Amino acid sequence: MKMTMRNVCGALVGLSLAACGPALEEEQDTTQQEASLEAGCTALGSSITSHSCVHSNNAADHLAVTATSGLTAGTPSINTAHKQYDVTLPAGATGTVKFRPATAGSWAFYRTQANTLTVKNGATALSPALTHTVSVSGCGLVTVAVYDLASTTTDYQVDLGTASGNLVGVVAERAEDYRIRYYQDADSDTWGNTNVSVLTACVPPSGYITQRFDCNDSNASINPSATELLGNSVDENCNGSLTN
Ligand SMILES: [Ca+2]
Ligand SMILES: [Ca+2]
Ligand SMILES: [Ca+2]
Numbered sequence: 001m002k003m004t005m006r007n008v009c010g011a012l013v014g015l016s017l018a019a020c021g022p023a024l025e026e027e028q029d030t031t032q033q034e035a036s037l038e039a040g041c042t043a044l045g046s047s048i049t050s051h052s053c054v055h056s057n058n059a060a061d062h063l064a065v066t067a068t069s070g071l072t073a074g075t076p077s078i079n080t081a082h083k084q085y086d087v088t089l090p091a092g093a094t095g096t097v098k099f100r101p102a103t104a105g106s107w108a109f110y111r112t113q114a115n116t117l118t119v120k121n122g123a124t125a126l127s128p129a130l131t132h133t134v135s136v137s138g139c140g141l142v143t144v145a146v147y148d149l150a151s152t153t154t155d156y157q158v159d160l161g162t163a164s165g166n167l168v169g170v171v172a173e174r175a176e177d178y179r180i181r182y183y184q185d186a187d188s189d190t191w192g193n194t195n196v197s198v199l200t201a202c203v204p205p206s207g208y209i210t211q212r213f214d215c216n217d218s219n220a221s222i223n224p225s226a227t228e229l230l231g232n233s234v235d236e237n238c239n240g241s242l243t244n
Contacts, residue, residue, distance in 0.1 A: 037106050037129045037146055037175060041202035044108060044130070044144060048178035048201050052110045052171045053139035056084045062169075064088070067095025071157050078158070081173050084112075089166045097170075098155040105176045106201075107149050109158070110134065110141040112169035116161030119147045121154060146175060175201040182208035184217065191223035191238075213238060 055061040065076035066088045077098045078085040089095035099119070101107055106129055109117055114133070119126045130146040149156060160168055182204035183192025191214035198208060215238035216222040226236040228244055235242055 037148075037202060040205070041130055041200070043132045043203050044146070044175065045178070045180060045201055045203050047180055048108060048173055048175060049110070049134060049136060049139075049141075049144070051178060052108070052144075052173050053136055053141055055082050056110070056112070056139060056141050056169060056171055062086055065097060067097050067160060069093060069095065071096050071098075075157075077155070078170055078172060084169045084171045086167060086169050087160060089160060089163055089168065091166050092162055094162065095160050097158045097160065099149075099158050099172065100155050101149045101152055101174070103174055103176075104150050104152055105148070105174045106146050108144050108146045108173050108175050110144045110171040110173070111160075112140045112142060113163040114143045115163040115168055116159075117145050117170075118159040118161075119145075119149075120157040120159065121151075122157075126156075140169065141171060177201075180204075180210065182210055183212040183214075185209045185211075185214065186217045187214075187220040189214065189220035189223045191217075191225070193217040 061082065062084045063080070064086045065078065067090065068075045069090045075096050075098050077100065078087070079100050079102065081102065085097070087095060087097055099107075111117065126147055128145045129148050131144065133143050134141050160170070178201045179199050180201070181197050181199045183194060184196040185192045185207055188207075190209065190211060192209050192212045193214055194212040196217075197212070198205060214223045215235065222234065222236050222238065224238045226238070228235070228237045230243065233242065
């Protein structure tokens with residue numbers, strides 16, 4: 001049996017660090033699957049995006065750097081997550097910064113302008129795992145690109161294309177840290193099947209929800225909020241008892 005702390009922790013980061021303590025989650029062993037950004041992910045979920053917006057909206061989380069024209073000895077790094085780097089670009093031109101991931105994984109680069117972003121390993125431009133626009137009320141982040149960055153000893157080169165005012169804000173977050181487990185709700189009674197789930201930082205598949213503990217996911221009249229009907233052999237409210 002495999003135990004993990006990361007799942008519970010990641011799902012709670014945006015809510016409460018205090019809740020991210022000793023909780024251990026028992027991995028299900030049947031039909032659940034570990035969703036990856038590459039397999040059917042159409043957009044990042046609300047957890048990582050809203051978390052990024054919190055830092056973008058907090059002036060105390062902003063750091064200012066000046067990008068260089070190409071990679072030079074003076075090219076600044078934007079390595080720290082949970083910050084918005086306000087990157088000044090060369091006037092009317094592409095600017096270069098560096099990014100060395102603290103942990104290998106899928107890194108999301110949110111930006112305040114829909115300018116281009118290219119991540120390179122040496123001379124090789126990497127293909128993004130995902131890019132999409134962002135539209136969150138009250139949040140200045142408008143686009144995101146996700147790259148799978150495997151090396152924690154590489155300074156990846158990040159080229160930022162021309163931007164209005166020669167200034168663009170960049171928030172980098174690791175997608176794996178914001179995974180949430182969703183459960184299949186096949187009978188649409190708002191209670192999911194504990195045994196059929198996905199763990200993902202992306203928007204969940206259709207019909208998947210965060211609430212679980214449906215003991216019969218093919219009958220919408222049976223779930224933990226249903227009323228127990230006495231005198232039959234059905235546990236309508238999923239509490240394990242036929243008498244209450
Ligand atoms: Ca259900
Ligand atoms: Ca009953
Ligand atoms: Ca019952």
